[in-house]
Amino acid sequence: MPVLTTTEKQVIPTYSLQESSDTGNSMIEIREAGTHCGSFRLDPAFLIPHRKDYYLFVLVKEGHNRHWIDFMPYTVKRDTFYFTVPQQVHLKEYSAPMVGLLACFTDEFLLLEENRVLKQLPIIQNPAGAHELLLNEQDIVFEEDVMRKMLAEFQADGTWRNQMLTSWLRVLVIYLSRLYTEQFSEACFTLNYCMLKSFQTLIGEHYASQHDVAAYAEKLSITPGHLTEVIKQQSGKTAITHIHERLIVEAKRRLLHTELSVKQIADELGFEDAAYFNRFFKRLTDTTPASYREQIREMYS
CATH class of the missing domain: 2.60.120.280 (Regulatory protein AraC)
Known part of the structure; x- marks a missing residue:
C-alpha cells in the first residue's frame, strides 16, 4: 500500500x-x-x-x-x-x-x-x-x-x-x-470500571495539554493516589501509563499520516521541546520518532 x-x-x-x-x-x-x-x-x-x-x-x-x-x-x-x-x-x-x-x-x-x-x-x-x-x-x-x-x-x-x-x-x-x-473479554461494569472509562475519556480530551495524573484526578474530584489505585486494579496498568500510551498513539498517527516535523508534532502534543519528546518516544518504543516514521512507512509501502 x-x-x-x-x-x-x-x-x-x-x-x-x-x-x-x-x-x-x-x-x-x-x-x-x-x-x-x-x-x-x-x-x-x-x-x-x-x-x-x-x-x-x-x-x-x-x-x-x-x-x-x-x-x-x-x-x-x-x-x-x-x-x-x-x-x-x-x-x-x-x-x-x-x-x-x-x-x-x-x-x-x-x-x-x-x-x-x-x-x-x-x-x-x-x-x-x-x-x-x-x-x-x-x-x-x-x-x-x-x-x-x-x-x-x-x-x-x-x-x-x-x-x-x-x-x-x-x-x-x-x-x-x-x-x-x-x-472479547467481558468487563465488569462497576463504579470503578466507570471511573476507568471516565479517565480514558478525559485523556482523549486533554492529552495534548495535561500529561500528569494529578490534573486528571482533580477533574474527577479524587486524589491522585486513589485514581492510580483504581486504574491499576481495573486495567492492570498505571494511570500514567494510560496517559503516555495515548500520547504515543497520537504521535504515531502524525508520524505515519502527516508530513509534520518531529518538532511540530512535539508542539502539538504539548511537549516543551523536541529533544524531550524524542527521549520520551524512544523510552516507550525503543526507537526515535524519525526512525519510526521511516520504518512504518517502509512497512506500509
Whole structure:
C-alpha cells in the first residue's frame, strides 16, 4: 500500500456526520450500499487519512475492500459486522463495490436523555479496541432484519420516526454488545470500571495539554493516589501509563499520516521541546520518532 499522507493541510482532517449526510443536519443516518441503491458518501476523501466524529456500524453482505483503522489493516469479508468509534484514523486503499447496510450516529445522539444508557454498552465503549464481529447465520438474519426495519423507518420520515429509530438502534446495539462480550473479554461494569472509562475519556480530551495524573484526578474530584489505585486494579496498568500510551498513539498517527516535523508534532502534543519528546518516544518504543516514521512507512509501502 502506498503511504498516503495529509501533505496539503498538515493535519488529519475530521469529517462530521453532517458532511456525510444527505440531509445535512442528522444525528443518525441509515443507508444501504449497493449498485442497485446508490452510494452513501461515508468518506469525503476516503483515500486520505481522516477521522470521523461519529460511530459507524456496517453489516457487509458482499465486498472485499481493504482499509486501515489506526495501524491495523482489515480486509472486508462478507457476512461480517464492522464498527468504528469517533476519532480513530481511517484510510482506505481503494474503492470497490460493497453491498450492505450502514448505521451512523453521533455522540450528540447518545447524550440525549433517552439514549444515555447506550453509551455504557460494550460495543460503544469498545474496551478491546476491536473493529469487527464474526457472525453466524442466526446473527446475520437478526441484524439484517433490524437494520432493514431501521432503513424503512429512516426513509419513511413518518410520525414518531426518531423514537422508532432510537428503539431499533437500542435493540441492535444491545444485541451487538452481547456478541461483543462473547468474542472479547467481558468487563465488569462497576463504579470503578466507570471511573476507568471516565479517565480514558478525559485523556482523549486533554492529552495534548495535561500529561500528569494529578490534573486528571482533580477533574474527577479524587486524589491522585486513589485514581492510580483504581486504574491499576481495573486495567492492570498505571494511570500514567494510560496517559503516555495515548500520547504515543497520537504521535504515531502524525508520524505515519502527516508530513509534520518531529518538532511540530512535539508542539502539538504539548511537549516543551523536541529533544524531550524524542527521549520520551524512544523510552516507550525503543526507537526515535524519525526512525519510526521511516520504518512504518517502509512497512506500509
